[in-house]
Amino acid sequence: MSKLEQSLAAGHFTFTGEVGPPKGVDLHHVMEGAAVMKDKVVAINVTDIQTAVMRLGSLAVSAKLVEAGVEPVFQMVCRDRNRLALQSDLLNAYVLGIRNVLAITGDHVVKGDHRDAKPVYDLDSVQLLKAATILESGSDMGKDFKGRPNKLEGAPKFFKGCVVTPCSDMVEAQILKLEKKVAAGAQFCQTQAVYDAAAFEKFMNEVRRRNIQIPIMVGIVVLKGLGMAKYMNENVPGVVVPEPLMKELSETPKDQTKKKAVEVSARLIKQMKPMCQGAHIMPLGWDDTVGQIVDAASA
Amino acid sequence: MIIQKQKAFEDILKSLEGEQKVFLAGCADCAAACKTGGEEELVEMKARLEAAGKSITGTAVFDTACQLGAVRQKAREYEQAIKEADSILVMACGTGAQTIGETLEKKAHIGVDSLFVGQVNRLGKYTERCSTCGQCVLEAFEGICPVTRCAKGLLNGPCGGSKGGKCEIDPEKDCGWVLIYKKMEALGKLDKMRAYQPAKDQGSRHTPRQFTWPKKTPEGIKK
Numbered sequence A: 001m002s003k004l005e006q007s008l009a010a011g012h013f014t015f016t017g018e019v020g021p022p023k024g025v026d027l028h029h030v031m032e033g034a035a036v037m038k039d040k041v042v043a044i045n046v047t048d049i050q051t052a053v054m055r056l057g058s059l060a061v062s063a064k065l066v067e068a069g070v071e072p073v074f075q076m077v078c079r080d081r082n083r084l085a086l087q088s089d090l091l092n093a094y095v096l097g098i099r100n101v102l103a104i105t106g107d108h109v110v111k112g113d114h115r116d117a118k119p120v121y122d123l124d125s126v127q128l129l130k131a132a133t134i135l136e137s138g139s140d141m142g143k144d145f146k147g148r149p150n151k152l153e154g155a156p157k158f159f160k161g162c163v164v165t166p167c168s169d170m171v172e173a174q175i176l177k178l179e180k181k182v183a184a185g186a187q188f189c190q191t192q193a194v195y196d197a198a199a200f201e202k203f204m205n206e207v208r209r210r211n212i213q214i215p216i217m218v219g220i221v222v223l224k225g226l227g228m229a230k231y232m233n234e235n236v237p238g239v240v241v242p243e244p245l246m247k248e249l250s251e252t253p254k255d256q257t258k259k260k261a262v263e264v265s266a267r268l269i270k271q272m273k274p275m276c277q278g279a280h281i282m283p284l285g286w287d288d289t290v291g292q293i294v295d296a297a298s299a
Numbered sequence B: 001m002i003i004q005k006q007k008a009f010e011d012i013l014k015s016l017e018g019e020q021k022v023f024l025a026g027c028a029d030c031a032a033a034c035k036t037g038g039e040e041e042l043v044e045m046k047a048r049l050e051a052a053g054k055s056i057t058g059t060a061v062f063d064t065a066c067q068l069g070a071v072r073q074k075a076r077e078y079e080q081a082i083k084e085a086d087s088i089l090v091m092a093c094g095t096g097a098q099t100i101g102e103t104l105e106k107k108a109h110i111g112v113d114s115l116f117v118g119q120v121n122r123l124g125k126y127t128e129r130c131s132t133c134g135q136c137v138l139e140a141f142e143g144i145c146p147v148t149r150c151a152k153g154l155l156n157g158p159c160g161g162s163k164g165g166k167c168e169i170d171p172e173k174d175c176g177w178v179l180i181y182k183k184m185e186a187l188g189k190l191d192k193m194r195a196y197q198p199a200k201d202q203g204s205r206h207t208p209r210q211f212t213w214p215k216k217t218p219e220g221i222k223k
């Protein structure tokens, strides 16, 4: 059982962090970032070619974290690999000691720096979760030449996660999809960034009313200032920074930005703590804030 | 219909480099409807090529340039003009160009880009509804195709990129999943959103595709 699974199963309010692999092979920063937050979180997500910007992969960096004694959450997007490669990478992950996987659709290639690439999406995130579940059962998505399910030589076992966007303007559709993700095998969920505790409460009430019982970790992207908050409001679907928070950020002196980011994140987590089972903190490079946020939110 | 647009004239000229005598071929079907290779467009193309110093040995608008037999038959009327030409410039879709190239034993150049199988909203505006996946799942989605109208072809619901009814790839494009959701909601069929949709059998998309009637004529079809 992964530490993440244990922690959630034990009912502890659980923290995860996140690192983004570099564009290139210099592991310095990413390993340093992980080292800085590792004692304050149970596991660290490794993003997978995030926003479709080509870079070092999630699998390699997740394996490096395992080597360094840090527990990773291996993020997998559906954009870049067909079902053969996705299933194979799940097996790869397992033999490399990775136990937490997170299934994500993935931003379209037009959002990134290889806009002329062919997007794959052979599986969607629900089908990817199902594929992982099938692998765990000792089989795979294919068939042998007689049409019978294939047999694996040794089956993997994962703690399988999914994502959801609680502040989407299509939240009902998001919840319907979340139900399918759970049915397909999702055992935990990390959300897209939430800055509105009231909206999150509404979302969580609806989730529990539908009897979706997996642990849900609220997502917090560390707000690095007013500019970023504005950008998110305008450009990131399903992320809403409410007006009072915008005002608070606009009144923050420049040299206090980081302090404010910690304060806001911790406050949000404290507000939402009673509603969910953990928080997933995405520092976007401000790795040193993670520990401070965890401490302030736990105080 | 095969939606298409003409290539840039400079690119067409470049493809004809070193060839003096050209036969022009169009198609009365999709190419005419998209104004790439109907009667009028061939007249226009002839004038432009002549102004660029080419001589046109003849022009023909085929009824359906992708139909082997029809092309072969119609070509007989133009035998001499085709024979005289160094090459044929086909102002029709890629299937039409290859059909003409295979049938007429003459080098065939292509003058259009074939875009997609589409709906004609009006002259000059075309949108994609079906990407001919080979196993139609429209029934499960109240008649709106997620394979084509969702930018990622997702079958089990929207991604997180939908905003204000639009898709993350382009604020001008509707999110296919918002369309599906709204339709199901209006029909009181949101329960259908709950059904797990298995991964598609992509075998029916492996190119080159071909389809042959299993018997001479399938049941229920009168020749």
Ligand code: SF4
Residues within 6 Å of the ligand: B129, B130, B131, B132, B133, B134, B135, B136, B137, B138, B145, B146, B147, B148
């Ligand atoms: S599911 Fe969509 S792409 Fe496939 S045949 Fe039907 S309409 Fe066309």
Ligand code: SF4
Residues within 6 Å of the ligand: B149, B150, B151, B152, B153, B154, B157, B158, B159, B160, B161, B162, B163, B166, B167, B168, B169, B174, B175, B176, B177, B178
């Ligand atoms: S925004 Fe809508 S149409 Fe675009 S990829 Fe996501 S679900 Fe599909």
